[in-house]
Amino acid sequence: MKGVVFTEFLEMVDDKFSPEIAERIIDNADLASNGAYTAVGTYDHTELVKLVVNLAAETGAEVPDLVRTFGEHFFHRLVAIYPHFVNDDQDVFAFLESVENYIHIEVRKLYPDADLPSVKTERPGDGQLVVTYESKRCLADAAHGLILGCLDHFKVKDKVSIDRQDESEGKGSRVRFNLSKAA
């Protein structure tokens, strides 16, 4: 997993909780990297899982909620870091369709070894978009948070509803998000 995910996660912990909590969850995680992340490095994704679990223990929050919160925060950070991928005049559904068809293609050009999740989309009807997340890392909550961040960025969070269906027996490795625009 790219280091930017870790650095942004720790930034979020600093901001939303405290630097001390950030240090504690690193200390308690027994990480191979010792928590010394650089945005352009690549690290084992299980380190993120350990950090999230430790954060849940520190704060008493649920892991899925923390991951989803991080996803939403991470989307805004990604827009700030890579603004050229986002056209604010674009329709939110069109942007979500471009994740798989454009953004991931560009990411692979820069990082050929990147192990990206599959984010398939389809439009079953007017005002409807189905986003199907699939990854062995089982980070559907992060995907959910990213979608929420996306809706927030395009200022349609209160106009688009999300119906989430886990198609991997609750493992979060394949989840279908049914997005519907309010009539």
Next chain:
Amino acid sequence: MDIGTLEKRLAREKAARSEAEALLEAKSRELYLSNKELLKASQTLIGQSQQLNAIFDQALTVILLTDGDGKIQRANRSAEMTFGREPGELKSTNLYDLLDQSSREAAVALERQRDPAKKFMTVGDMQEMVGLRADGTPFPLELAVSVFELEGKRHGVWISRDITARKEAQEKQLRLEQELRQSQKLESLGTLASGIAHEINTPIQYINDNAHFLKESFSDLMSVLQAYDVLLQKADTDDQYKEQTGAVRANAEAADVDFLKEEIPSSIDQTLDGIERISKIVTAVKEFSHPGTTEMTAIDLNQAIETTLSVTRNEWKYVAETTTDFDAGLPMVPCLPGDINQVIMNLIVNAAHAIESKGGESLGKIAIKTSHSDSQVTIAITDNGCGIPEANQGQIFDPFFTTKGVGKGTGQGLSIAFNIVSQKHDGTLSFTTEEGVGTTFTITLPAVRTPEVKEAV
């Protein structure tokens, strides 16, 4: 943030920085190597591009790259030269505009029918079409196309060749073959005529001998008949022979002996005259069709003209009378006798046809005059026929050009004559003409030729 936390964070940041620097160095090295590879690949590509450009522009074949609508995206130098365009002028021109109307449709069909899966063109794919130069002049060309897809769009690679020279060579070869066939036919006819003339000579000889014998014998017989007449007149005075003399007179009257005495000598003379004419014609045919002379031979042109006039008599005798004005001092002229005979014959026959075309009550005139200077001899054949219209004067020596009706001419006579005089004899064949007044064809031949030629035997 307490000091402990800051210290931990500093240590972690230092480690992250080291890692980042190591990553940066590794990426820098990768970038350097990639750049090096890229530079090498780029140089290779530039080299290959230069090679391809050189091949593209040096190719004698027209090469055009078009989009799916036929708009030219790239054209080589040969294409520009073939279609008579300035460098760069063909770009954005439509290929189909470089073809005439019928070829345009054929080329569109060719492109549409071409299967993109069939990558390579073969000679069999070439189709003959008509191209247009910049000034609209049409010219024959061969055209083939191969189509391919680039970034989802159909493109065509057109290969073409200007086949003007090839067509001309084919036409020339065809013409030469026809001339050769005609020449072989004439040679066969000449050989046949020569053989027939030879076979006719023998019976003519004994017919002539017998006619002379009859003439002399009849002369002797006339003396006897005159003696018989004297005897008959004396017998008339004696009655005892009355019956016999009566019978003799009756038989003489029945046989119309007086008429026979008068007509038989002139009949024999006419026969001898006819035989002499046959003999002359046969001799002329033999001389005219003298076979096997393919080397330059010095001949008497006056004699050759006389002979040709005899041979062609049937062609002109009903429409013209001929006169000759021969230069008595004409030297023996080195030439190919059979060919020169053919030239003179063609010109005499043409003169007769021109007189016939003009029509008229009285006979026309064909006058043949020979003359010479130190270096050349001249034969002028003048007729007072219809003349040559100005519009046709530039074409009369072209192969197959004729204004004669079907069966009268193949349009090869003057072409062959011109070829014989100019190509085979280094001479000239020219004409002056006035429509409705007549034409003079003038042949000049070198009087002296090196290497030496043998005299005709």
